[in-house]
Amino acid sequence: MIKHVGILGIFLIAASSGANAAETMYIASWGGDVEKVFREKIIPPFEAKNNIKINYIAGNSSDTLAKLMAQKSKQEISVAFMDEFAMVSAVGAGVCAKVDEGEYSKNVYQNARTTGDKSIGLGFYAAGLVYNTEIFKKNGWDAPTSWKDLEDKKYLGKIVIPSIASYGQWVLVMEARANGGSEKSIQPGFEAMKRISPNVIAWESGPAKIAQMLQTGEAALAVWGNQRAAPLIDQGVPLKFVYPKEGAVSAVAAVCPVQGGPQPKVAQAFIQYLLSPEVQTFLATTNGWGPANKDVKLPPAVAARVIYGQEQHNKLIAVDYNVIIPNMPAWTSRWNREVER
Template identity: 50%
Template sequence: MKLSSVRATCIAALTCAASMTAFAQQPTTLYVASYGGSTETAFREKLIPQFEAKNNVKIVYVAGNSTDTLAKLQAQKGKQELNVVLMDDGPMYQAVQFGFCDKLGDMPVLKDLYPVARMTDSAVGIGVIATGLAYNVEAFKKANLPAPDSWEALTDKRFAQKVAIPPISNTYGLHVLLTFARLRGGDYKNIDPGFTAMTREVGPNVLAWEPSPGKMAELFQNKDVLLAAWGSGRVQALKDTGFPVQFVIPKEGAPALLTAACPVAGNSAPALSRAFVQYLLTPEVQTVLADTQGWGPANSATKLAPAVAAKVPYGKEQVDRLLPTDWKTVNEKRAEWTNRWNRTVER
């Protein structure tokens, strides 16, 4: 063989080998659907880069609320483009029911989770938020009122037209309905006592059934309301602005709202998807989510600095006071309850 032919063959072989090596090193792309706003910022700046570097993966963050993400899963049924999804626990249970979530598999970290975070074998809570009471500390002090410690504060006539509660379309509002059903002798399957309480006892005190976090904050800042039913994370965000608001877990207990995650069934990278969910449950990531998002750790092995621990539901004693929601029953009844709420509570 001529020297020129040998050279050409070697060059071609080297080029092919280099191309194959480059191809082998191309990172896998993982599509993660989660919340926008501060959550997206925290993921992009503090969480994603570390996972990408360790796993030779490129993560594409798809921002949207829980309803948006569930709608994407439904639209892509049978040809899923998303690999991992984060949603509120209610929509996540729907995703599990519809078969959109893959099995979590044998993740060692699962043994460290609080019981409330162990949702199903294909979805898991990664952050714990409490639905409770928020009140204007300065206004209460000025009026010589004791700090509220019970859900019954929402029925106190001293707060007529000074209360704000999200509507039933918002998980916080739904939690209030379920709580008063329980307090008045009902439950998920006997919701009538809850509607009666909301209509006759709580409703007269409510100035606004407000779903928007921004507008809820404005109601407090303008002193239009002194008391609200709201989430611990939302209250902490308002408190961080310097406003004198305080969150309370009522003595009767507080419903837990979980930020949940699952690997998507039938996705293109199942092992990496499970690895990302496991990564979100590590104490290191749980600490970041507590500090930046106000999500209480789902992993009981997480150790928070006192300043961060004060912001979130933290530790066995606090987490044990949070009440799980029977989302299977709720999701079956929610449309019916929403129509009834609109006719009777927010009429």
């Protein structure tokens, strides 16, 4: 179990004189396993040390971004967690405040930072291929090695790919790159996705549903993250994550203090706490997130299953959100017409 006592003392926020009742701070973050870990292990010690009550608002990244935009004139949320795509949009929309430099934020990998330091990476994961090893063995199939393998007709009705609002955007870009295009030349990606489409049994973004389909064998292959596959593998599910030869996509679980949000000092302290080696190690162990703090030393067994160290970061593909974000409305419309139908 994580030991918080020594670390949390660093982040104690002095209560105002005579104040006994705990204030309430709202954070918006992901649901599922992430919510469970935060509620049970990470939040309570911080609350106790800082005389603060944290209310957790669960939702996907798009939900959180929508809440921040709707409340822009009067924010209720103090700290927001989003996947990189949504976070880049949030920073661009001005709903994230600058992350104050602190003891632990100064030690993060450079690719954990956004322009202007308006958000910071909490953990890294890779988007690639996940397959059911038992189904592949039963069918005599070789393990997938490439993004192009998604086109193979033997996978008819056996692939799960999340929607374009989720991992689907990365599939589109990587298929474009694998077929001579890029973010700036997306046509080869759409042509490839039309060839892949018959193989897809579901355009599913829900982690629980994807896990179920891979476990039951309803799906043999999925586009997913290594952080999602790791806990299932630990539970004995016959899955394996593949880094495609063209490269897996570098993905960041990011956090920002909300511009104009309540309790700004506590929000900054909470972010520093999350970047401490102790909590970073815990998140790597339980959530499969590679640490953003480059000074973290992971046990070998944990290091082997997460994005860890500069060498691994260098092998991942960083997609260009400056190109993707402006094109997403048009791409989404085209995806719905030509791909996911």
